[in-house]
Amino acid sequence: xxxxxxxxxxxxxxxxxxxxxxxxxxxxxxxxxxxxxxxxxxxxxxxxxxxxxxxxxxxxxxxxxxxxxxxxxxxxxxxxxxxxxxxxxxxxxxxxxxxxxxxxxxxxxxxxxxxxxxxxxxxxxxxxxxxxxxxxxxxxxxxxxxxxxxxxxxxxxxxxxxxxxxxxxxxxxxxxxxxxxxxxxxxxxxxxxxxxxxxxxxxxxxxxxxxxxxxxxxxxxxxxxxxxxxxxxxxxxxxxxxxxxxxxxxxxxxxxxxxxxxxxxxxxxxxxxxxxxxxxxxxxxxxxxxxxxxxxxxxxxxxxxxxxxxxxxxxxxxxxxxxxxxxxxxxxxxxxxxxxxxxxxxxxxxxxxxxxxxxxxxxxxxxxxxxxxxxxxxxxxxxxxxxxxxxxxxxxxxxxxxxxxxxxxxxxxxxxxxxxxxxxxxxxxxxxxx
Numbered sequence: 001x002x003x004x005x006x007x008x009x010x011x012x013x014x015x016x017x018x019x020x021x022x023x024x025x026x027x028x029x030x031x032x033x034x035x036x037x038x039x040x041x042x043x044x045x046x047x048x049x050x051x052x053x054x055x056x057x058x059x060x061x062x063x064x065x066x067x068x069x070x071x072x073x074x075x076x077x078x079x080x081x082x083x084x085x086x087x088x089x090x091x092x093x094x095x096x097x098x099x100x101x102x103x104x105x106x107x108x109x110x111x112x113x114x115x116x117x118x119x120x121x122x123x124x125x126x127x128x129x130x131x132x133x134x135x136x137x138x139x140x141x142x143x144x145x146x147x148x149x150x151x152x153x154x155x156x157x158x159x160x161x162x163x164x165x166x167x168x169x170x171x172x173x174x175x176x177x178x179x180x181x182x183x184x185x186x187x188x189x190x191x192x193x194x195x196x197x198x199x200x201x202x203x204x205x206x207x208x209x210x211x212x213x214x215x216x217x218x219x220x221x222x223x224x225x226x227x228x229x230x231x232x233x234x235x236x237x238x239x240x241x242x243x244x245x246x247x248x249x250x251x252x253x254x255x256x257x258x259x260x261x262x263x264x265x266x267x268x269x270x271x272x273x274x275x276x277x278x279x280x281x282x283x284x285x286x287x288x289x290x291x292x293x294x295x296x297x298x299x300x301x302x303x304x305x306x307x308x309x310x311x312x313x314x315x316x317x318x319x320x321x322x323x324x325x326x327x328x329x330x331x332x333x334x335x336x337x338x339x340x341x342x343x344x345x346x347x348x349x350x351x352x353x354x355x356x357x358x359x360x361x362x363x364x365x366x367x368x369x370x371x372x373x374x375x376x377x378x379x380x381x382x383x384x385x386x387x388x389x390x391x392x393x394x395x396x397x398x399x400x401x402x403x404x405x406x407x408x409x410x411x412x413x414x415x416x417x418x419x420x421x422x423x424x425x426x427x428x429x430x431x432x433x434x
Contacts, residue, residue, distance in 0.1 A: 161185030192218020
């Protein structure tokens with residue numbers, strides 16, 4: 001779906017949400033990627049119907065509509081046109097709910113936005129879609145291709161010197177694979193996925209240009225190699241300096257005592273339905289409910305850009321807060337990956353908020369587990385590092401995280417509804433303290 005189609009559809013959903021809100025009253029003023037597996041889309045059960053009380057209630061199907069419209073437009077990778085378009089649409093919806101909205105820009109050294117190329121040379125020359133490995137040096141080289149297994153030292157053939165190594169993803173870190181290739185004399189590396197689809201790989205530093213390709217393309221190259229010599233050109237462009245944005249919403253003139261948020265960007269190879277259109281759409285639902293109930297008060301909402309590049313948006317936002325502003329914040333609520341997974345809800349973060357949310361979740365009859373994330377994180381960590389209490393709402397696990405299969409038809413509306421119910425309950429509980 002192109003951006004113009006997405007704009008029209010998002011506008012329709014925003015208008016529908018406002019119409020529902022008007023019926024209840026006028027508005028008041030992280031995972032280390034898991035190896036993906038093939039999962040066939042299934043028909044999702046309908047969300048539990050919201051009680052009819054005359055006040056807007058969380059609605060899983062309404063949230064799911066927002067997920068679809070974000071994710072069905074394609075990947076929203078950082079500092080791209082689709083990420084900027086999503087920020088504009090999020091801002092527009094929040095303004096229509098009565099919020100004062102600011103678009104906070106910040107610079108990113110966009111590894112994912114770098115150019116990269118893999119050209120198979122010869123009579124039937126063709127270009128293979130690639131992504132650059134993060135922190136790859138900028139260079140363009142040509143050479144013969146050699147197959148090097150999974151990149152262990154013993155996997156490299158004797159004629160690797162001066163060649164370009166074709167390596168399968170898995171077992172070793174990307175950094176180890178490239179280091180072994182460099183030691184064997186390779187002048188560049190191509191890493192192909194061990195599962196269907198493309199991927200964006202991260203490494204702290206690598207010494208030779210490295211690109212990643214899909215499993216299908218990797219196997220095609222391996223088959224061609226078995227039939228004879230293959231020559232290729234590999235190139236990685238210069239690091240791009242681009243701009244991403246945070247979308248900040250508050251009641252006009254209000255100081256923030258709570259912040260509810262999540263990231264709206266995705267990795268470049270994934271539509272990002274679970275990660276994290278689900279969190280974004282849930283935050284917008286909570287914002288709509290508080291506006292309908294005239295409970296905005298000091299509750300603020302921030303949707304972060306560039307989370308997938310290392311929490312850049314949330315870290316920048318926190319860095320702009322002076323000490324009085326940090327001290328005023330009672331809690332940061334982070335919604336990241338809240339629509340997929342068969343296990344209980346994970347509550348991650350400050351102990352006092354976990355305890356409070358445990359009791360509220362018991363009252364809502366929603367099963368939760370106090371936990372932590374090992375080896376990965378999300379935007380709540382930027383607040384915790386600054387001494388601000390924070391809690392993350394998260395469902396574990398999602399085997400299709402960061403893959404092209406992270407699409408909207410796998411998201412369960414009842415989970416979205418539960419996430420919104422918990423968020424509203426916690427904000428109302430905190431607000432009752434005065």
